[in-house]
Amino acid sequence: MKVRITKPAQRRLSQIDDYYKKKGNRSHFAKLKQEISRKSALLSQNPELGQEEDYLKELGQGHRYIIVAKLYKLIYLVSAPFITDIFDTRQNPDDMRP
Numbered sequence: 001m002k003v004r005i006t007k008p009a010q011r012r013l014s015q016i017d018d019y020y021k022k023k024g025n026r027s028h029f030a031k032l033k034q035e036i037s038r039k040s041a042l043l044s045q046n047p048e049l050g051q052e053e054d055y056l057k058e059l060g061q062g063h064r065y066i067i068v069a070k071l072y073k074l075i076y077l078v079s080a081p082f083i084t085d086i087f088d089t090r091q092n093p094d095d096m097r098p
Helices: 007-023 026-045 054-059
Strands: 063-068 072-077 082-088
Touching: 007 026, 007 082, 026 063, 026 072, 026 082, 054 063, 063 082
Parallel strands: none
Antiparallel strands: 063 072, 072 082
């Protein structure tokens, strides 16, 4: 099973890319993308690898997350193999909700 990334998650990744471009640290973003790819491969083999996301439980869709590069949560759905968000853990958790 291949894990796909949703449009909102792609936009978030683009925002992260823009941030690192401004900071002049493109190599960090390249490492982040590699780790996202590696973690996605793990999820395709074991979709229940991550913990349930407490801030999204109220949606009742079974969102889970795994930590990527110490600062980001890769939020995904087990029922459909989709990465729904790449959330910067330095933000307010309420910003995670749709």
